[in-house]
Amino acid sequence: MTTDGTLAFLSVYWPEIVSIVALVLMSAFFSGSETALTAVSRSRIHTLEANGEERAGIVRQLIERRDRLIGALLIGNNLANILSSSLATSLFLGLFGNSGVALATLAMTVILVIFAEVLPKSWAISTPDRFALTTARAVKMFVAVVGPVSSFVNAIVRRILALFGINLSREVSMLSAHEELRGAVDLLHREGSVVKADRDRLGGVLDLGELELSDIMVHRMAMRAINADDPPEVVVRTILESPFTRMPLWRGSTDNIIGVVHSKDLLRALAERDAEPEHLDISKIAQKPWFVPDSTSLEAQLNAFLRRKQHFAVVVDEYGEVQGIVTLEDILEEIVGDIADEHDIDIQGVRQEADGSIVVDGNVPIRDLNRALDWHLPDEEATTIAGLVIHESMTIPEERQAFTFHDKRFIVMKREKNRITKLRIRPAEENEAGPA
Template sequence: MSAVDLFSALLVVLGCVLLSAFFSGSETALTGASLAHMHSLEREGDRRAIVVSQLLRHKNRMIAALLFGNTLFNIAGSAVMTSLLIALVGENGAVYATFVMTALLLIAAEVLPKTLAINHPDRFSLTVARPVHLFVSVFGPLLAGVELLVRAMLKLAGVELGHGRTMLSPYDELKSTVDILHQEGNVERSARDMFGGVLDLTVMHVSDVMVHRTKMRAVDADLPPHQIIKEVLASPYTRMPLWRERPDNFIGVLHAKDLLRALDAAGGDASRLKIDEIMLAPWFTPEATTLEDQLQAFLMRKTHFAFVVDEYGEVMGLVTLEDILEEIVGDIRDEHDSAMPGVRPQKDGSVVVDGASPLRDLNRAMDWRLPDEEATTIAGLVIHEAGAIPEAGQVFRFHGFRFEVLRKMRNRITSLRVTPELQAEE
């Protein structure tokens, strides 16, 4: 074999390896490219992002084309290298060619380009988009036939394409993605919580965030006006529910600003006030209303307060606009609120928690991951996991935490000590 033929053969092998690396890296980059980033670049007018999006819309055909190209040049390079080494060293050249091409293709055509593509998928995808698109277009008819053959073979095997692509709903996928980005340090905890709160509005109901009837501050509408004024002034809230005859018979809502206007109009004489004329009509909303629907209803009615009723029309509690907004931005405190009510961190790493503390508030405040699907409060979670109402002093371990029941009143757990397992072991 002449030197020219040897040099030409080596160039062909090198070219095949480079082209194989191109197809191998392109496959990794394009399958790992961010659709959101490409969509953003599309809106900015980046033509390469448009090409990437077109390729991803026909992912099966794109992958078939890239595998075809990769396989074609792997085989071509191996064939040329085998012929070259057989011509140089004889029949043993085939064995040498196997080892040489395996090492060469593994390092230069697989590991190296794929490592580069994994670390820079978007940039790599934009770079290779046009040549890959041209290759897919040229070999389109052949690849369409391959795709049909593959689908037919899978159908014979009982596999239906398009079913079971993901076990997660878009809601779960978005939450999981943001959570992973937070763990990697790309998203702040506050941003992750706010994003998760917005998504949760579609799956949570007003019964999950309402103030229970037993914790509502309400006033008897038949009390003397001056006494009602004292009750309103003593309350940290601007809206006060009014009841008549019995505490669960709510007849309206008294706004502190309306009360002050009426008192000013009466010349400061409380005895001239007529509470029934000042109060606002009550608004009742079903407990199954989602927070998203309730938020829209608040915006349409231009009010911030509603009574929550069960299927029998009994008042279960109340929900406010602030309750819904807190699911997005976290606890909203003013000068009348206490910091983290019902949650008292201890020096040993444990936290003493009121049984009625909402799980979602605890998770936000302490950055915990206690499940809130089966229970709304920390006491409800312990009862659900224990399968019974525990006694004071009992200790449970689940979900990576140690729960000790400190106090119990009748059938209610009023106080618990919660300790993460790491601190509990120490």
């Protein structure tokens, strides 16, 4: 086509061409806005609004009624696409006759896919927060005009889906807030934005409401306590040689806890004038014990520790029998990991072997093993790794007996009476499908 012919063509068809270009740009605007406002970070928008960003408040208002917003944007997008396609078809019919329909369909499909869908959505998804803030005011005005139509369309859709037993709830997330946070942290960890230690700490905070004291307490079998009827010099030596600041005091049997002895209280008593260690009455120094149910959640117990300004509690079951002890440090360690000082006894209970297997003490908590090795062994039915083997095998295994479950091979290395004290764990091979 010559220059004169091009000018003549534009002079005749420029209204249609301008209209098509404008409608394609409108379609791109609606597509990009829909993507950006759907993918926008609510927490980021909340922060920007708190910092005085007016547009962030508009975005928040828009996404609060997401169904109305998306419905309005889809209406605008489809209207722009249909009108631009109709104008292009009319234009091509005038230029090419009956073959213009096919040519217009092909041309508009390419133009709309590239310039009205892929390009704006790719742009919006790369910077959703910025894109949403930029288009917020224009989208708000459009939703104010088309919003009632969108609500009417949504009502029709809900009624139709209800006929098939599908009920759409308004703005109710399928995930709880904790699950959304956990999923976001895990995803960021996989992408490399959050290191494993930070992921574990955040996960520990989120788990506090789901775990009970029975999951983390020091069991009565491992509990170190003081016999109130022992000679005073034995009591003093036991407390001073212990790595623990507080120890339970019992009389008659370990089920009869009569107090909690703090090492500082003992030192104060010994430092008093005319104090005679051989005449020391440890029961008078001991503080009153605090008994808590083993079903108490860690979140509730942490709040109780802070509220009462105490650090130590005795855990009992529904019958009042002593099950163990729990400290404020035990709960904090669920968040930040092991807290060790110069007096702690370093008993990890986990050893890496040269062949790649892991030798584990039976009393090692499953949660600690998962956290240390980034495993995903279930801890709903058992607290320790030995308890998991007994639960899965539904028996008390013999030494050298092996089991395969959860993609791991568990080999019983040592058993004392009915207790599994040492296990070897290695990745399961394909031909290992059960006990051996």
